Amino acid sequence: MRILMLAQFYPPVIGGEERHVRNLSIALARRGHSVTVATTWQCGLEEGDIDDGVCIRRLRGSMQRVGLLFSDASRRYAPPFPDPELMYGIRELVLEQSPDIVHAHNWLLHSYLPLKRESGPGLVVTLHDLSLVCVQKNAMRQGAPCEGPAPGKCLRCASRFYGPVKGGATLLGNYLFGALERRVVDKFLAVSEAIAIGNSLSEAGLPFEVVPNFVPDDFGLARPCDDPRLSQLPGDGYLLFVGDLRRFKGVHVLLEAYAMLDNAPPLVLIGRRCPDTPRELPPNVILFESWPHDAVMQAWRNSLFGLAPSILPDACASVVLEAMVVGKPMIATKVGGMPELIDDEVTGLLVPPGDAAALAKAIGHLIGNPELRRRMSAAAHKKVQSFKASTVVPRIEQIYSDIVGHRTPQPHAELDRGHDRFRENRLI
Structure with a gap:
């Protein structure tokens, strides 16, 4: 055709x-x-x-x-x-x-x-x-x-x-x-x-x-990526947010939740700066602007898990699929199409939108449970096959x-x- x-x-x-x-x-x-x-x-x-x-x-x-x-x-x-x-x-x-x-x-x-x-x-x-x-x-x-x-x-x-x-x-x-x-x-x-x-x-x-x-179908396969930006990432095991750095994407809620945590791994934000992007970041938060896609995928591989705390009803968030294809659990909000992508307590965790305390609790829970992360990783990788x-x-x-x-x-x-x-x- x-x-x-x-x-x-x-x-x-x-x-x-x-x-x-x-x-x-x-x-x-x-x-x-x-x-x-x-x-x-x-x-x-x-x-x-x-x-x-x-x-x-x-x-x-x-x-x-x-x-x-x-x-x-x-x-x-x-x-x-x-x-x-x-x-x-x-x-x-x-x-x-x-x-x-x-x-x-x-x-x-x-x-x-x-x-x-x-x-x-x-x-x-x-x-x-x-x-x-x-x-x-x-x-x-x-x-x-x-x-x-x-x-x-x-x-x-x-x-x-x-x-x-x-x-x-x-x-x-x-x-x-x-x-x-x-x-x-x-x-x-x-x-x-x-x-x-x-x-x-x-x-x-x-x-x-x-x-x-x-x-x-071949998405997520490990490919050599020598982008110099990757050297700026902290060691393996950071938390990762990818997307426009906007209030509707829940960035303000995420920073508020992260500030409630003690001794949490670094939080990495990768995305496009917008007029409502926060000007000040809590300690241990690192922001990178608009990386190329291959570098973003490598950042997903090196992360502990992903975060998608949107306030608006995201339709079918591609970042969730990208995280799942490399076996990363996601913590996301229970809005829009997120519940269709993430099975709560199976491939990730769902929290109410705009609730910083609930988000902080979910982050702490996943940080402290490596066996749960391992099970969610396997389940996420299995589920994403239906989105190939x-x-x-x-x-x-x-x-x-x-x-x-x-x-x-x-x-x-x-x-x-x-x-x-x-x-x-x-x-x-």
């Missing part, structure tokens, strides 16, 4: 969602499919590239040209409404490649929706967050879980998060094109039951399946096949006429 992926970011811009898109694209290419990823151009990157058999096309967008719209110049997001240049670039790719499936992963989808035709390619959308019901994508309001959407409440929340003007436009765009998304998507793939429930997919009668994130590419990717292939099999193919002559009409009416 010919598959066009739509993802606003792609490595080297990195994060859990970006790794998932790359892993899926490469796995599909290795299974014989023709895969192109359309993503937004970011400063310093080539417009075209080949990544392990996957064609990468970086598209320039009108909104991306206005740097003042973005708090982080290195992550210029796709807007929740059609961007004229992105829509034009996607249209060119569709006409050039005639994909069987368009598989979208975030708001870049909204620049494709006006191009969607009944006789065109099938449309699959992976939901990595709660963007169908929440303009912030995380159903959090003033640092606590939101009880549900309401026009006035959502407008105030969007205005606080994005700013008054940008917030209103973002809310309106997400509402209008979210409604269109519900009408035209052939199948939603929710990365966890929590995401399916949070987006009200079943209540709305939308076609969906729960298909989790995954790791490549060889298990998950065939499910996605079957979804593609089912959609393509139920669609009426467009005759090649009509496709050719469509190409000619497009070229005669090219946008300037």
Whole structure:
């Protein structure tokens, strides 16, 4: 099949969602499919590239040209409404490649929706967050879980998060094109039951399946890594947090909990600094910014266990899978998709979100029980087998096949006429 992926970011811009898109694209290419990823151009990157058999096309967008719209110049997001240049670039790719499936992963989808035709390619959308019901994508309001959407409440929340003007436009765009998304998507793939429930997919009668994130089959195999950053790590047996160093990720709660412990191993934080990253760290806490992935995996191997104390409902945390694949237990919060990844008291420990005392107690319990860690390590390594590419990717292939099999193919002559009409009416 010919598959066009739509993802606003792609490595080297990195994060859990970006790794998932790359892993899926490469796995599909290795299974014989023709895969192109359309993503937004970011400063310093080539417009075209080949990544392990996957064609990468970086598209320039009108909104991306206005740097003042973005708090982080290195992550210029796709807007929740059609961007004229992105829509034009996607249209060119569709006409050039005639994909069987368009598989979208975030708001870049909204620049494709006006191009969607009944006789065109099938449309699959992976939901990595709660963007169908929440303009912030995380159903959090003033640092606590939101009880549900309401026009006035959502407008105030969007205005606080994005700013008054940008917030209103973002809310309106997400509402209008979210409604269109519900009408035209052939199948939603929710990365966890929590995401399916949070987006009200079943209540709305939308076609969906729960298909989790995954790791490549050879992921976690020990590979030589001579990155000089590794020499900065303390000796084996430290505690490890990997991810954006944000309040929503529970970093403040983690530091508070760690300060309650006596004679604990060092705590290592690896992630991207953000505006709400703590400025002061307790003794014995070491922070490293945005390491390359191979170095992060080596850091996991040398750690005692991992920590994922998120306050927001993480969808299907890739860091948990990465820790499990090298046999590391995790202490995480009982929110979002975490309970679907971690079996409490079996592969790790689950604690209430935002509860520093409970987190400190769980950390102390695991530090003091090496036999429990050994059992959890074995159980974690066993469980992660169901999150390998060889298990998950065939499910996605079957979804593609089912959609393509139920669609009426467009005759090649009509496709050719469509190409000619497009070229005669090219946008300037």
